[in-house]
Amino acid sequence: MNKNIARQADDVNPVAAVSTVAAVTVNCLVFLLPFLTLITNAGVGLCSFGFLLAAIWCHRQGLPEFRRHLNDIRGVLTAFAAACLFAGLTVLLHDDIYLRSWEKPSRMLLAVTALIAVLACRPSRMALWWGLIGGTVGGACVAGYQRWVLHIDRPGGLMNAITFGDIVLCMGLMCLAGVLDFRGRQRIWPAVGVVAGLIGMLATGTRGGWVAIAFAALLFLKYGHYLRGRFAKGAVALVAVLMIGGYFVPQTGMSERVEQGISDVRTYFTGGSAFTNVGVRLELWKGAVLLATRHPWAPSSQEQVKAELGELVAAGTLQPFVLEVEHFHNDALQALVFGGVLGLACWFGTLLLPFLFFLRLLNAHESAPPALVAPALAGLLLVLSYFSFGLTEVIFWSVRGAMFYVLMLFVVMGLCLNAREGAR
Numbered sequence: 067m068n069k070n071i072a073r074q075a076d077d078v079n080p081v082a083a084v085s086t087v088a089a090v091t092v093n094c095l096v097f098l099l100p101f102l103t104l105i106t107n108a109g110v111g112l113c114s115f116g117f118l119l120a121a122i123w124c125h126r127q128g129l130p131e132f133r134r135h136l137n138d139i140r141g142v143l144t145a146f147a148a149a150c151l152f153a154g155l156t157v158l159l160h161d162d163i164y165l166r167s168w169e170k171p172s173r174m175l176l177a178v179t180a181l182i183a184v185l186a187c188r189p190s191r192m193a194l195w196w197g198l199i200g201g202t203v204g205g206a207c208v209a210g211y212q213r214w215v216l217h218i219d220r221p222g223g224l225m226n227a228i229t230f231g232d233i234v235l236c237m238g239l240m241c242l243a244g245v246l247d248f249r250g251r252q253r254i255w256p257a258v259g260v261v262a263g264l265i266g267m268l269a270t271g272t273r274g275g276w277v278a279i280a281f282a283a284l285l286f287l288k289y290g291h292y293l294r295g296r297f298a299k300g301a302v303a304l305v306a307v308l309m310i311g312g313y314f315v316p317q318t319g320m321s322e323r324v325e326q327g328i329s330d331v332r333t334y335f336t337g338g339s340a341f342t343n344v345g346v347r348l349e350l351w352k353g354a355v356l357l358a359t360r361h362p363w364a365p366s367s368q369e370q371v372k373a374e375l376g377e378l379v380a381a382g383t384l385q386p387f388v389l390e391v392e393h394f395h396n397d398a399l400q401a402l403v404f405g406g407v408l409g410l411a412c413w414f415g416t417l418l419l420p421f422l423f424f425l426r427l428l429n430a431h432e433s434a435p436p437a438l439v440a441p442a443l444a445g446l447l448l449v450l451s452y453f454s455f456g457l458t459e460v461i462f463w464s465v466r467g468a469m470f471y472v473l474m475l476f477v478v479m480g481l482c483l484n485a486r487e488g489a490r
Contacts (some may be wrong), residue, residue, distance in 0.1 A: 078344050080163045085187070086122045092187040095120065095180075096199035096477055103470050104205035104266075107224050111488030114177060117473065120187070121179035135185065135483050142423055142479065143178065145415035152405065152412045159399050162367040170468055174416075177472040184480025186422040191441060191481050198237045199259035205234040206262035209269035218273050228459050229467050231272030237452040238263010243443035244435040264466040271411070275460035277454035282447055289428060289443065341387055347395045347458060353384050354399035363406045371403060393463050397456030400463075413462075420448045420475055427482055445478040 095116045102109025121128055132139075138300055153171040156163050174270065209230065212221030224228040241259030248256055267275045333342060357366070366374075377386040394400045401413035424445040427438065436444075452471050455461040462468045 069371055074327040083412055085124065085127065089122060089187040089189065090181075091116070093122075093193045094182045095187040096184070096189045096193040097200075099470075099473055100201035101204065102192070102195040102199055102201075103237075104223055104225075104230060104234055104377075104464070105208060110466050110473065113475060114173070114180075114469055117180040118176065118185050120183040124183065124186040124308075128182040131185035134358045137485065138209055139181070139479065140421070141419040142475075145412075145419040146171075146175045146178070149328070149391075149412040149416055152408060155407075156365040156405070156424070158409075160365060160367065162369055164367075165364065170462075170465055171427065174468060174472045177469065177476055180473050181476035181480045185483060188484050191247055191369050191437070193479065194441075194444075194477065195241070195247060195256060195259075196430075198244065199255055199262075200240050201264035202234055202237045202241065202244050202259045202266060205237070206266035206269070209234065209266045222270060225269045225464070225466065228272050228274065229461065229464055231267045231270030232275055232278075232455040232461055233467065234270075234452070234486060235263050235272070235275040235278060236267035236448060236455075239278065239451055240444040241445045242282070242286070243440045243447060246440040246443075256340070264297065274455050274458040277457055278451040281450040281454050285443070285450065293475070341385070344392065346387065350388055350391060351384050351396060351399060353388050353397065354394045354403050355379060356383065358399070358402045358406075361406065362402075365405050365409060366403060374478070393460040395459055397460050397462055400460045416472075417449055417453050421453075423444065423479065424449070426483070428488070435485070438482060440477050441481040441485060444474065445482065448478065 073444040096111050098109065098116075099113040150168075150171040153168045155163055157168050164352040192374070208223040209221045210221070212218040221336070222228070238260050241263065244256040245253055245276065335344065353375055356378060358372065359370060372389065375384065379386050379389060394403060397413065398410060402410040405412065424442045427442045428434070428446075445448055453463055462471070
């Protein structure tokens with residue numbers, strides 16, 4: 067009997083055993099990426115390293131799948147490769163641009179290992195949805211506790227309040243797409259994620275997320291026919307109800323922030339103090355445009371930009387406080403000032419080409435199953451959210467914000483490609 071057991075153990079396929087362990091690992095990583103982002107400092111970095119190891123571990127299964135889908139993903143890969151190459155060339159050609167400027171673009175390109183791991187191990191989409199739900203609930207609890215218990219005016223957990231509010235809202239909006247993958251009463255859970263995302267954003271006082279909500283509304287007007295259930299459509303309506311209701315509840319601070327923004331704009335354009343939340347942004351945008359006209363094609367270093375801003379301040383063109391701000395509070399202007407027109411094109415490509423990838427999936431499958439529609443809509447919401455955040459903030463400024471975007475992007479792309487294969 068012992069000999070038979072030993073013989074059966076010898077007959078076990080080691081590749082199959084490794085694949086099973088790898089599949090469990092990748093499922094955990096897909097769940098942990100959104101779950102840990104807001105409540106830990108190291109969550110995104112650990113998941114990034116985990117996907118790299120998983121891709122190496124299962125490369126025999128992942129690389130053939132990667133090559134098979136190369137025509138579908140070529141545009142997205144080209145966008146991130148171009149951004150990485152451009153950053154590397156600026157470091158080589160300009161002595162005053164430091165090597166660390168290349169770190170973030172190279173790490174973002176390396177995040178393609180998440181796509182390889184997902185294609186190889188085919189994790190469950192439910193791991194993503196539960197991770198998003200848990201991440202938004204955890205984020206909302208942290209921000210809510212800081213705001214309404216500790217009375218911190220602009221809570222942000224373990225990061226900047228604006229970045230925290232943007233990411234928790236992004237995850238909440240992605241939960242809207244997850245409604246399609248739940249059945250019956252279980253659909254209450256992605257709805258909880260949507261509500262938590264909105265609460266987390268309101269607690270931080272972030273206003274840039276309102277643009278993302280408007281884009282999400284337009285997206286669901288276009289693709290609302292995919293939401294075949296009353297509950298799914300009700301989840302979309304819930305967002306509008308909560309935002310309108312939040313405006314009239316004084317404790318949320320939403321109405322106060324709206325009125326403050328309008329007042330800041332009026333004060334700035336009537337010659338009053340520019341040292342307000344919105345006034346600072348308007349003055350920085352003015353400075354960014356002036357700098358971009360000086361050298362529209364040439365990349366610039368941080369020292370060069372500071373020196374040129376100093377010249378404009380000395381001439382009385384800009385207010386002195388612009389010298390104290392780290393960035394220009396606008397992703398497009400940030401890319402244009404520091405990278406010129408080519409840098410702007412590289413940055414925009416990392417948003418446009420992923421957007422077109424998900425758009426093609428939806429438009430090419432009019433009767434697509436929820437297994438494909440749900441991750442494709444989530445991908446569109448991810449890209450649109452980051453684009454809208456970048457209108458009033460440099461959401462790609464922090465490594466955590468940038469890596470969350472690209473890792474989530476490649477995970478959702480992999481889920482879409484797996485779902486399309488399963489539907490054939």
